[in-house]
Amino acid sequence: MSPIMLELFFRSFxxxxxxxxxxxxxxxxxxxxxxxxxxxxxxxxxxxxxAINLALGAIVNGFRSxxxxxxLVALIPVTRFIVGTSxxxxxxxxxxxxxxxxxxxxxxxxxxxxxxxxxxEAVRAMGGNRWTIIREVLVPEALPSLVAGFTVTxxxxxxxxAMAGAIGAGGLGDLAIRYGYQRFETAVMVAVVAVLIVLxxxxxxxxxxxxxxxxxxx
Amino acid sequence: xxxxxxxxxxxxTDSVRDAVVRLTDVRRHFGETPxxxxxxxxxxxxxxxxxxxxxxxxxxxxxxxxxxxxxPDSGSIExxxxxxxxxxxxxxxxxxxxxxxxFQHFNLLSAKTVEENVALPLKIEGWSKExxxxxxxxxxxxxxxxxxxxxxxxxxxGGQKQRVGIARAxxxxxxxxxxxxxxxxxxxxxxxxxxxxxxxxxxxLGLTILLITHEMEVIRTIADRVAVIDAxxxxxxxxxxxxxxxxxxxxxxxxxxxxxxxxxxxVAARLVPGPGGSDAGETILGVDLSGPEAGTLLSxxxxxxxxxxxxxxxxxxxxxxxxxxxxxxxxxxxxGAAAQAIAYLERRGAKVEVFGHVADHA
Numbered sequence: 001m002s003p004i005m006l007e008l009f010f011r012s013f014x015x016x017x018x019x020x021x022x023x024x025x026x027x028x029x030x031x032x033x034x035x036x037x038x039x040x041x042x043x044x045x046x047x048x049x050x051a052i053n054l055a056l057g058a059i060v061n062g063f064r065s066x067x068x069x070x071x072l073v074a075l076i077p078v079t080r081f082i083v084g085t086s087x088x089x090x091x092x093x094x095x096x097x098x099x100x101x102x103x104x105x106x107x108x109x110x111x112x113x114x115x116x117x118x119x120x121e122a123v124r125a126m127g128g129n130r131w132t133i134i135r136e137v138l139v140p141e142a143l144p145s146l147v148a149g150f151t152v153t154x155x156x157x158x159x160x161x162a163m164a165g166a167i168g169a170g171g172l173g174d175l176a177i178r179y180g181y182q183r184f185e186t187a188v189m190v191a192v193v194a195v196l197i198v199l200x201x202x203x204x205x206x207x208x209x210x211x212x213x214x215x216x217x218x
Numbered sequence: 219x220x221x222x223x224x225x226x227x228x229x230x231t232d233s234v235r236d237a238v239v240r241l242t243d244v245r246r247h248f249g250e251t252p253x254x255x256x257x258x259x260x261x262x263x264x265x266x267x268x269x270x271x272x273x274x275x276x277x278x279x280x281x282x283x284x285x286x287x288x289x290p291d292s293g294s295i296e297x298x299x300x301x302x303x304x305x306x307x308x309x310x311x312x313x314x315x316x317x318x319x320x321f322q323h324f325n326l327l328s329a330k331t332v333e334e335n336v337a338l339p340l341k342i343e344g345w346s347k348e349x350x351x352x353x354x355x356x357x358x359x360x361x362x363x364x365x366x367x368x369x370x371x372x373x374x375x376g377g378q379k380q381r382v383g384i385a386r387a388x389x390x391x392x393x394x395x396x397x398x399x400x401x402x403x404x405x406x407x408x409x410x411x412x413x414x415x416x417x418x419x420x421x422x423l424g425l426t427i428l429l430i431t432h433e434m435e436v437i438r439t440i441a442d443r444v445a446v447i448d449a450x451x452x453x454x455x456x457x458x459x460x461x462x463x464x465x466x467x468x469x470x471x472x473x474x475x476x477x478x479x480x481x482x483x484x485v486a487a488r489l490v491p492g493p494g495g496s497d498a499g500e501t502i503l504g505v506d507l508s509g510p511e512a513g514t515l516l517s518x519x520x521x522x523x524x525x526x527x528x529x530x531x532x533x534x535x536x537x538x539x540x541x542x543x544x545x546x547x548x549x550x551x552x553x554g555a556a557a558q559a560i561a562y563l564e565r566r567g568a569k570v571e572v573f574g575h576v577a578d579h580a
Binding site for chain 2: 116118119121122123124125126127128129132136137140141143214216217218
């Protein structure tokens with residue numbers, strides 16, 4: 001690989017990491033409350049509300065059913081409004097985050113729903129309110145599972161960020177398509193795939209380590 | 219502390235002063251089926267009241283009505299003289315801090331250490347970390363788990379987990395402890411230890427305890443009074459020894475079947491109805507008597523039939539310090555001996571049941 005190619009490679013790697021981490025962070029901050037809201041408003045939840053639950057469910061399903069490449073284009077006006085431009089790495093973070101938020105919300109919902117109802121009952125019985133239940137029961141008890149789900153989300157985002165090349169965001173996926181595939185530079189393709197494999201493995205390993213440390217269920 | 223409740227079955231529990239809990243005609247339906255069907259019940263200050271019933275009898279629903287986890291459809295629930303049925307969820311929260319609860323599956327938070335679990339009710343009350351951990355240490359000492367403060371619940375045995383549950387329930391200094399099948403998931407030895415602990419706490423702190431169970435053995439070990447619930451209704455209520463000595467309903471008799479002597483099947487199989495008449499035959503009697511008289515009943519009966527008495531099964535049990543006699547005997551069928559024995563037993567105040575006779579007892 002030429003020095004220019006190498007520089008392009010490192011830049012692409014950095015772009016992938018930034019896009020993944022930034023959109024992942026946003027999806028965590030927005031998706032967890034959304035997941036909590038889905039669980040709380042569900043039947044038998046701590047703030048049961050059928051109308052809100054159905055509305056949230058419909059919004060989540062709506063976003064999740066649109067293919068990401070379509071969402072990327074459809075959200076251009078929104079992206080332009082938020083970032084000021086519709087091309088480049090920062091512009092890609094908006095649709096990535098918007099796609100990952102409902103995705104993580106569903107994963108978080110499943111994790112939170114798995115929390116033993118007896119624990120919620122116990123904290124209600126000791127005089128805890130809804131906020132206490134969220135803070136002391138739902139989130140801490142589901143934490144290992146929430147972290148495992150976030151790991152999955154991050155890895156999914158690495159894959160999705162490849163498509164962000166379509167709006168000039170760069171990243172490893174874009175590099176692989178333009179150089180490795182369209183210009184038949186097999187070495188670039190192999191290098192990109194190898195780096196992506198390592199990246200995914202590292203994230204998964206770190207996630208698993210964290211889960212093991214957080215899990216006290218024995 | 220329970221001596222005043224031993225005097226006999228109270229005619230009217232509503233007239234009792236110092237009620238911690240007073241339920242009046244409480245009803246709760248799930249769809250068409252009544253889970254609680256008009257329950258009136260009082261829990262007195264300082265007592266251990268056992269509520270027993272089969273699964274689905276309504277006991278879990280009833281106990282959850284007391285801290286507002288379930289809401290009755292109608293009826294009145296007073297906790298320490300305060301009506302709670304109309305209260306909002308927010309208004310119930312401070313009240314729940316006056317009521318501790320322990321559970322069959324312990325319901326400890328797996329992500330918190332033992333001391334954090336015990337301190338949680340105090341955190342909810344807004345205690346500082348230092349104060350609540352000090353209080354948690356005190357309580358862990360009380361339940362015999364002083365060395366386990368920093369452990370996670372997963373590292374504890376079932377009995378230890380329930381001890382943590384008890385410490386947590388006591389943390390906020392409740393006026394009432396609700397126990398929801400607290401020993402049902404434990405082995406017999408651990409059950410005995412946990413019941414001892416509850417009894418100890420009841421004596422030391424004067425804490426009122428309402429426990430629900432499906433095991434008569436639990437009631438027998440720990441309770442002062444028992445209420446039997448069936449199909450959402452209280453079918454029998456009274457001091458434990460009195461209900462054990464003389465169960466009035468089929469429900470209670472069935473619940474007692476495992477721990478009360480019954481006629482051995484081998485004898486029952488050879489039974490012929492009627493008192494019989496032949497010299498070799500034996501009339502089979504079932505005898506129930508409780509109170510101080512019970513101890514001398516068998517020797518008196520033996521003298522009455524000139525020593526020709528055969529004890530088949532049973533004897534004397536001690537329940538809450540009351541001798542409760544229940545035994546099955548064979549007396550000679552001949553020459554009016556059986557009639558004489560029955561007359562003697564009835565004179566002594568015993569309840570006698572004539573099962574029939576067997577031709578001979580070989």
